[in-house]
Amino acid sequence: MWALYIRDVQLGVRAGGGALVGIIFFLTVVAVVPFGVGPDLNLLARIGPAILWVAALLSVLLGxxxxxxxxxEDGSLDLLLIAGQRHMSALMVFVKCLAHWTASVAPLVIAAPLLGLFMNMEPVAIGAAALTLLVGTPAITFIGAAGAAVAVALPRGGQLVSVLVLPLAIPVLIFGVSASYGAVTDPAPFLPPFLILCALTLFFAVIGPLAAAQALKWSSD
Amino acid sequence: MRLVAQALAGERGGEPVFSGVSFSLGEGDALTVTGPNGSGKSTLLRVVAGLLPAAAGTITFEGGGEEWPTPRSAAHFLGHQNGMKTALTVDENLRFWREFKGEPHLESQEALEMMGLGEIGHLPFGYLSTGQKRRVAIARLLVSYRPIWLLDEPTAGLDAASEAQFAELMQAHLEDGGMIMAATHLPLGLTAATELRMGAGAAA
Amino acid sequence: MTDLANPTRFIALADRLVPWLGGLAALVIAVGLWMGFNAPEDYQQGITVRIMYIHVPFAWLAMFIYTAMAAAAFGTLVWRHPLADVSLKAAAPIGAVFTALALITGSVWGKPMWGTWWVWDGRLTSVFVLFLMYLGLIALTRALDDPTRSARAAAVLTLVGVINIPIIKFSVEWWNTLHQPASVVRLDGPTIHPSLLWPLLISALGFTLLYATLHLMAMRTEIWRRRVISMRRMAARGAETAA
Incomplete structure (x- = not known):
């Protein structure tokens, strides 16, 4: 299993892997928003956490x-599934998700505070947004895995994955953003939405891989 | 150890492609599955490998003990694709499968040398020719041990010399008490293989 | 020029030039920065003005390197010069780093001056867009292992970028004046005094020399990398005939 993790991370960061493109996409999406809403720093500071979250959601889905x-395509999937007796398929999916998160999503979380500066966010808001992203993005990856598994056998599956997964990821977005706001705006609490976010991640960490493994089993032909 | 299929039937896309296939393989036995295109050779192998559900009948692996309770846990599968990543080196690819599949057998370098590829372990898989890629995929069968080899057109893209090499490997595997089930329409050079003819009428 | 077209000669030349250029760059940067730290402080900005001696050279290099890449792109498309693509590919990460440094030093400077790390002012935003263009080019040149296939794509994208830069600059400034009330103090200080200008010019020269050194080294590395790729391909073929 560790070997699979290492292999997937290697593939992600090596030339031709998608990790770099995902990060650039994240930067670009965040950078484009001010052009749409105008350069008013107060406005940007207010919507900053939301922008970071939406951009992160889109970039996670991209890869x-x-x-x-x-x-x-190269036949490895068959071999990974055949090994299901030795390594439970759901666990295999879980490890692949973790590797994907490490290679493609963790850099986004690291880049997020920097982009928070562009949005003129307060230090506390930046910290809260980064923390919620750290906790919440794995949930998107796990849900996304289920979508990716369902769409794996379909032509043009790529766009379909986004369409399938976006609605499912909405709860994560809601609690991620409200926790980030809870940290800065006074009446709104930080901890409850944050804990719900943690719970969502744990929940999807189980549901996502299980569903994905089942879908993969049915998709092979 | 014994691989037994009883009245096996398989379907692809809801259409039955074969039915009533029975066979039994003991240690050191080889079975070549032949027949025209579309007769269900690949489907049969995928059913045995557990990648597709059997539409009817059973496939069991007897005597595997705790280690190999089912055919799929006891089998190496070599499909049409090689299952290797072009961005990784040959050696990295093989070592990954060796570790992932467990029960390590040969070192990846030894396995490559068996296939006459001792020089190219450090090269990215994507740089190899079609025949070399196939030989690397065959080397994968050697890096971890499985008693059953399920081979789907294993010699596609191989030249005569490599085919002979591969035949020797298969022979050695059989003498070791392994089993081979290969879908092919080319002779594989196995001396004592039973033949299972697939296709309309013949399968019954 | 025809001599330089030969990668082997180029490498020989680069081998000879790199130590000298690097040494010279270190010396000139040291002199420029030393002069900068001894220059009088700005009466408005105080000590923070000293960051200018690195910020302005970085910003200037950010644009200069893109121009050099555009020239290389032209060379790739028009003359099919074998080194032009190497030059473009080697320059992109260096340009991205200098642009990032310009942005970082700019915002470090901006914090005490404007009270915020970043404003979406026309000039800053243009540089940020330039940074994104660099990143896109890096991703494109890295996406394909095979250099000949990525060469033209990168060249075309670079040239499209060059044509786009004035448009981006114009539209960003128009966008900003349209939206933004004059909330930000612009940095239109008095014209620069010669005692500040000289250290600036010298350190700009020093960083340009540093860029030249890095670019030569990166090109040399890229040529070696391509040789390794073709040798590996030959090794794969060679193993076939030997077997």
């Missing part, structure tokens, strides 16, 4: 469609 597709 997810390749999660199983690449393995399917």
């Amino acid at each position: 997810l469609d390749r999660l199983f597709q690449a393995d399917r």
Whole structure:
């Protein structure tokens, strides 16, 4: 299993891997928002956490469609599934998700505070946004894995994954953003939405891989 | 150890492609599955490997003990694709499968040398020719041990010399008490293989 | 020029030039920064003005390197010069780093001056867009292992970028004046005094020399990298005939 993790991280960061593109996409999406809403720093400071979250959601989805597709195209997926007796397939999916998160999503979380500065966010808001992203983005990856597994056998599955997964990821977005706001705006609490976010991640860490493993089993032909 | 199929039937896309296939393989036995295109050779192998559910019948692996309770846990599967990543080196690819599949057998370098590829372990898999890629995929069968080899057109893209090399490997595997089930329409050079003819009428 | 077209000669030349250029760059940067730290403080900005001696050279290099890449792109498309693509590919990460440094030093400077790390002012935003363009080019040149295939794509994208830069600059400034009330103090200080200008020019020269050194080194590395790729491909073929 550790070998699979290492292999997927290596593939992600090596030339041709999607990790770099995901980060650039994140930067670009965040950078484009001010052009749409105007350079008013007060406004940007207010919507900053939301922008970071939406951009992160989109960039996580961008690379997810390749999660199983690449393995399917070169035949590795069959071999990974055959090994299911030794390594439970759901666990295999879980490890692949973790590797994807490490290579493609963790850099976004690291870049997020920097982008918070561009949005003129307060230090506390930046910290809260980064923390919620750290805790919440794995949930998107796990849900996305289920979507990617369902769409793996379909032509043009890539766009479909986004369409399938976006609605499912809405709760994560809601609690991620409200926790970030809770840290700065006074009446709103930080801890309850943050804990719900943690719970969502743990929940999807179980549900996502299980669903994905089942879908992969049915998709092979 | 014994691989037994009883009245196995398989379907692809809801259409039945074969039915009533029975066979039994003991240690050191080889079975070549032949037949025209579309007769269900690949489907049969995928059913045995557990990648597709059997539409009817059973496939069991007897005597595997705790280690290999089912055919799929006891099998190496070599499909049409090689299952290797072009961005990783040959050696990295093989070592990954060796570790992932467990029960390490040969070192990746030894396995490559068996296939006459001792020189190219450090090269990215993507740089190899079609035949070399196939030989690396065959080397994968050697880096971890499985009693059953399920081979789907294993010699596609191989030249005569490599085919002979591969035949020797298969022979050695059989003498070791392994089993081979290969879908092919080319002779594999196995001396004592039973043949299972697939296709309309013949399968019954 | 025809001599330089030969990668082997280029490497030989680069081997000879790199130590000298690097040494010279270190010396000139040291002199420029030393002069900068001894220059009088700005009466408005105080000590923070000293960051200018690195910030302005970085910003200037951010634009200069992109121009050099555009020239290289032209060379790739028009003359099919073998080194032009190497030059473009090697320059992109260096340009991105200098642009990032310009942005970082700019915002470090901006914090005490404007009270915020970042404003979406026309000039800053243009540089940020330039940074994104660099990143896009890096991603493109890295996406393909095979250099000949990525060469033209990168060249075309670079040239499209060059044509776009004035448009981006114009539209960003128009966008900003349209939206933003004069909330930000612009840095229109008095014209720069010669005692500040000289250290600036010298340190700009020093950093340009540093860029030249890095670019030569990166080009040399890129040529070696391509040789390694073709040798590996030959090794794969060679193993076939030997077997």
